[in-house]
Amino acid sequence: MPYNCAVIVREIWDTRDLVGTVLKEDGGLNEAVLTTRFEPEDLNALEMALQLKDKQGGKVTAISVGQPRNVDVLRECLYRDVDAVVRVDVPSVKDFDTATLARMIANTAQKAGPFDLILAGLDIVDGENSLLGTHVAASLGVDAVTYVDALDEIAPGRVVCKRQIENGSEVVETKLPALLVVGVALLKDDPRTPRSAKATLKLKHKKTPIPVSTLQDLGIGDPASLKTTVLAGYEGIPQRVIESKQVDPNDEPSLKSMLDDIRRGG
Amino acid sequence: MSELLVYIEVNENGITDLSLQCLAKGAELAKKNGWKVGGLVLGAGVKDCAKEVIAYGADTVYLADDARLKSFVPSAYQRVLTGFLKQKNPGMVIFPATTRGNDLAPLIASELDLACALDCQNTDWESGKFFSRRSEFDGKVATKYSASGSRGLVTSLKDGVADSGTADAARTGQTVPVEVVLNENDLATKVLKREVVKSTVNLKAAKIIVTAGAGIGTKENFALVENLARAFGGEVGATRPVVDAGWTTADRQIGQTGVTVKPDLYIACGVSGAVQHRVGMMMAKKIVAINTDAAAPIFKFAHYRIVGDLVDVIPKLLKLVK
């Protein structure tokens, strides 16, 4: 039996291996030194939806907020064979807090739906104040299951999934429609690994127009009125300086001297 | 008088340590701004916790003790909490930044139109307002969040936010029951199975930790890591993928969804050093990393970098340690 899914996808700062300072003299974010990427947990969520579609049929719709910066996440979704995409037509996500973004996405999902499942990645990304998926669930009034790392079973009206919790895991059943906040720790060659783009879809969708929803379409008059949380500023965190030493594993004396150093508490 | 509220998480082992840290933080802030501290305790058979919560610094305990709250069903907990908090119009609600706290905080903030800041390292009272700080941008920047307008703030705080303190049995306080009204819809979500290991280790107290990451590749190699830990007289830790793969129990998980540790010596075997793990161990005094990939991020903050296959390296270390 087919199920229809919506997936929330985000373009976020790529903060891996940041070198040097991220802040400008005036305390603002130095965006020039930053790049962006497709939120990896959102890709995991997308993969979960696509695998469900491969198995059961149904449609996958990707929803995103704001104009792309470097990576057009919605186009990337088309390259991975989603059936529909919608962009909330605002210039930049940076102007909004999580609650406001959630309202925009919830209203979009209501318009583009109905959906049996809405999936979102788990991460609270840099510059976001809260778990977007949970806020969307609250806005839609559906139950959310968070920290989901596998979808065990889906049947008319209900879904069973496994979620990670402290010191273990839970198997949770909830009613449809539901929102799943997906957080997957991938192992080597994990079957849950997100798929790459498909070549023929890249040809097909390179210029496919991406449908947009304006705030007016979504019935949002003044987004500023939805804002609950203020990003009050950035402070540099002093970085720990580590004196690092290379130890050759094939050289017994250097391994030994490392162990001696450690024993001396050095 | 205004009241600062702290959600107290109770699980199979009683009140969690992080809840007590949050309570201590709440008490510290209350001292600053003269507010009272209220503890929120929800669950089934949790009555006895009230005394302990008071002993650890709460002025009042708001207690919802109901059989229907036995399993953690977010919608049910949300219903009870919002029903109560609606009347309170709280200026600040603190949650421990756990899966549970991070579930509840946004649900409540969303329903009550409060501000929300999750996974923060700290929260503080500065010139008449609460600010929560979260480490962002690869640990380089603390981003400050506060409530817009006169709203209250809901925040979740991470392990290490405060010392969990000591109980003062002489402290007195009030226990106020919270009404539990739930409909069928609130209980539509069901926990079918819960597998939680009882913590057998106290990684936080360990002086030496040897950790296995996804790079170990097989369960057999986990035994190798265990041997190394034994030889050093330390404990075994693991990253989340290793726990997910079932190679060890979840109580050994270090990092974002596990514990935060500060041992004297930390030996990371096959650990790539993703930020999710790093937050749990970066304050270790000495870090030794063994990894085949010389470009692995772990080498950026390891004191000793050993590029090599742990299958070859560990036996060599074992020989030398013995």
Place this chain on the structure above:
Amino acid sequence: MIENFYSDNEDLKFHMEKMVDWKKIVQLKENLGSSDCNYENAEEALKTYLEMLQDPIGEIAAKRIAPRAAEVDKIGCAYENGEVKFPDGLKKNIQDLTDAQLMGITIPTRYGGLNMPKIFYVAATEIISRADASLMNFFGLQGIAETISVFASEELKQKYLPKMCSGEWTGAMALTEADAGSDLGAVMCKAEIDASQNPETGEWKIKGTKRFITNGCGDVILVLARSEDPQKYGGGRGLSFFIVPKTPAVKVRRIEHKLGIHGSPTCELYFDNAPGYLVGQRGRGLAKYTAWLMAAARLTVAAQAVGICQAAVAEAVKYANEREQFGKKIKEFSQVADMLIDMQVYTEAARTLLYVTSQIIDLQEGAEMRGIKEDERKYSKFADVLTPLAKYYACELCNKISSDAIQIHGGNGFTTEYPVERLYRDARITNIYEGTSQIQVNWAILRILKGDLDELFKELSGKRYAQADLNALSDKVRKSQEALKECVEFVKGKETEYRDVVAKKVCDIVVDLLVSYLFLAQAEKWDYKRKVAKKFIQDALPRIELNRQYVLSGNGLELDILNQQDSPVAAGSR
């Protein structure tokens, strides 16, 4: 962390973005403006090509294929009960390439392919080979589908291409036999057809043994077999080309145990009256179709070699940056730095020749497709010399560079703990298969002596630069070019034997001159390349002089060393 094998490779990016005449290639390949064209204009096509090199190709290569390479090499392919068993990692690699729809890159879209130019396919092959050189022997077998696409009947194309493009069927080419290696005219495998059948469309029966067949366990095998009466049409003229689908009559007898490319099964096949279908015309199997297929295969092997060079340089640089001795990083030692510089410069040199050749082949094939006779003639003349030269050069270099990568690693490099020994083993086949280096040199020298590159040299040497230093270097190279003229004239006047002895030296002179000019052209567009050009030309000029003297010496082989009565070797052979 290495995340993408396209976007982390600045030199490859430079070639793709700056050094290719995409406008012309796209126009020829895609017939812009026609109704079945995928693109509005050349820019759009280029943008799509480059994006695709990054994702899926560079992405899959770095994140999926490369991490499996050591295991694929260690486990290798096995042969049990008449079946070839692939290691799990290889199965996953093939699945990933299939999922990403990368198995029909150059095939027209109507058969399920991507209709992309050859240079794109070559770049993709370089990237995949860098991740796992042995996987080239699956990915790089797209030339088989392409051969079908170019020469087979519409019916055969409809039947085979869609499933080959989708990755459902893999291919193999069965040319070599035990006694027909470099000399394919000696092929004995027989093809017969019942007189009642139409030879063009009917079912032939193939009988005989083939050896060294890469992926011989594949689903679609192109077989070179003797279809004509040897009394009437002997040697190569009696050979035709057949598609032989996998049936029980195609038996894998064994697989080879090899030094390298363990992730590629090399099979011995026995065709037991296996049904086969004629490709193209009878009797043209060797001269036309095999030649075409081999040219395509040479280019892919050259790409494989460049991929190995890239992997070796990356590993060596990484190690030299990490490894400390005497209190400093080893790359700070001059001898190590010197090796690293050479490795990088010569990787870039091999890449330069590879992509110039690929581009010329695209221009040639495009001109042929669009019926532009003059261009076709011109570029095909260039391509026939450049293809063997590019293969020879890249494959010899990848042996040297992977060996140097081990040297940089010291004793560690000699162990299986580091990937460089695998690269070194994998490199070793590149200058053997699809025509040994010696065969490539034989091909190239004939055409060089005929003057087939004169026009290209004229274009390259006539180029003037805005920067004085580039002109000065160009002048030096031009002066050195006299050596080539001298050598060619000298060799032309000599007998064949002498020509064969010095052929390699002449080819070396040609390559040094070509690459020198091409680096200068690159230097115009990327400041960094000025250093590369300068360094390369510094090396090349004395090398050219040395080779010139060798060629002009007139000294033939000292055959007595092998044959004279008291020669120790002669004694040993008795």
